[in-house]
Amino acid sequence: MNADAIVIGGGACGLMCAVQAGFLGKKVVVLEKNDKPGAKILISGGGRCNYTNMGATEEQFITQNTHFLKSAFNQWTVDDTLSFFETYGISGKEKTLGQLFPDGKNAKDVVNVFTELCADMEQQIICNIEIKEITQTDEGFRVDFEHKGKNKSIQAPKLVIATGGLPIPKMGATDFALKFARKHGLNIIETSPALVPLTITGKDEEWFAKLSGNSVYCRVSNDQISFEENILFTHWGLSGPAILQISSYWHRGETINIDLLPYQNILELLNSDRTTNGKIQLSTFLHQFYTRKFVEALEKFLPLHKTIADLSKAEMQQLEQTIHYFKVKPAGDKGYDKAEVMRGGIDTKELSSKTLESKKLPGCYFGGECVDVTGWLGGYNFQWAWASAYVIAQNI
Structure with a gap:
């Protein structure tokens, strides 16, 4: 099994990354731990999915370096988010404080946009997997994983880590991204529950x-x-x-x-x-x-x-x-059982702000919640997920 990139994590960032890569003709395989993709999207906003915020700028985020966010938010704006979802049948209805929800639709419809696009572009999403090992090779990265009781592996020149943060472990949240980053010498900003x-x-x-x-x-x-x-x-x-x-x-x-x-x-x-x-x-x-x-x-x-x-x-x-x-x-x-997001994560100094590629691990990209970027309540964290996914997709 070969691809242009392996995306680990089928949440907001991973799914958008697969779709945006597909638009560019890149073959991506998404590996997801849960039995279906978009698990946290489905429960967001009580199932209604507050998918962005009209006023989102870098100012509504907690991070060691807000300047880091400017590149991603310039490359993928709130207007880009609105246009993307409107193209696929989801119009936004603004509630209080700029919060945008699907008008007449819900979180399932948001996830369906991604799964249907992935299917149309033959971007493979493999669920119910357990990562066994990630190995650097001369060609890039090999990921060994277990799926339906069988050991499998996939090879690609680029690797995307979009496994989210620690909140809501019952939804499959783990410290996978943090452990992987530490293993390769990346600094981690101390983590704690946020929006809790x-x-x-x-x-x-x-x-x-x-x-x-x-x-x-x-x-x-x-x-x-x-x-x-x-x-x-x-x-x-x-x-x-x-x-x-x-x-x-x-x-x-x-x-x-x-x-x-x-x-x-x-x-x-x-x-x-x-x-x-x-x-x-x-x-x-x-x-x-x-x-x-x-x-x-x-x-x-x-x-x-x-x-x-x-x-x-x-x-x-x-x-x-x-x-x-x-x-x-x-x-x-x-605690993390009730927190909506995680504060802290992979230090932004470890990543290129223009591409989100790891400086210490070339060919590996980190996006979404596992990075030290924590948004306010009200759709901001989704905007970061979409923006970071877009940036990564342009560079893998």
């Missing part, structure tokens, strides 16, 4: 657990960045879009700040009501902003049964601190 719910333990655990299911629109921030979206209280801590976003910038031991009423000043609102309606209780005043259950929980911090006219200066300061500067020190995160 945060856990609360200790004395505050019960308070958060009682609020499980409550969602509040907030501004969540730390010393680096802030995000404005919903947070979701859970029986083990905090989740929701704003928490997932800040988790990529959070490290164990750090405190995050939550503004429970962004764009409004709670004391200005209170003082306005005090002059006309000072006899109402603080709890009644707060009900205009939050659910009854959430207001009741705030009794831990605030004198809810006092009238707003009777609040002391210290109590008003406490109200401001609670609403606008609510401090949370998470104990940890929910």
Whole structure:
């Protein structure tokens, strides 16, 4: 079995790479561990697949070197993503914050675009494989693998590693790319779960657990960045879009700040009501902003049964601190089982920004999540997968 390139990993990056290589007349064989390609595409966005973001630039990515991304994003733009999917029957419908979903279609349709194109161009996708060994040869690379109980091998001048990161091991995620890179002397930026719910333990655990299911629109921030979206209280801590976003910038031991009423000043609102309606209780005043259950929980911090006219200066300061500067020190995160992506990965310094070829292992390319490129929530990581795949396909 011979090909122009072997692509290990049949996810977003691997599938796009096979298709783009096919457009150039290159023969590619995709080796996939799972029983079908695109496993993580299929579960993305709750099965709806947020396949890009209208505002994607290098600024929405965490990496040691954001300049590294400019070449890939210049070679394959958001407009290229839109055009590609529209050509094959998937139009985008923009939701909040530039997130683009297939209009009237879903993640299965996205995967079908790739599998049907691969079939049309006779790009082979072999599923249910286990890689046994990858050997450098005079001709390039030989990959030995097991398929349906039989040992097989394939030879090609170029090798593409697109096996993703560590999140969701039950979907087949492994550290294959990282181990392979380390074996060949490539530096790895320390990895950790990202876009992941945060856990609360200790004395505050019960308070958060009682609020499980409550969602509040907030501004969540730390010393680096802030995000404005919903947070979701859970029986083990905090989740929701704003928490997932800040988790990529959070490290164990750090405190995050939550503004429970962004764009409004709670004391200005209170003082306005005090002059006309000072006899109402603080709890009644707060009900205009939050659910009854959430207001009741705030009794831990605030004198809810006092009238707003009777609040002391210290109590008003406490109200401001609670609403606008609510401090949370998470104990940890929910780990790779619940993380959407991985932070860290193969150091971008090890790769050519123009081709994504390894500097230490010529002929080998790395793309997608295994590289130290971690996007925000909202389609950004797919845009990196498509862009890195396109760049690699041009050079294999």
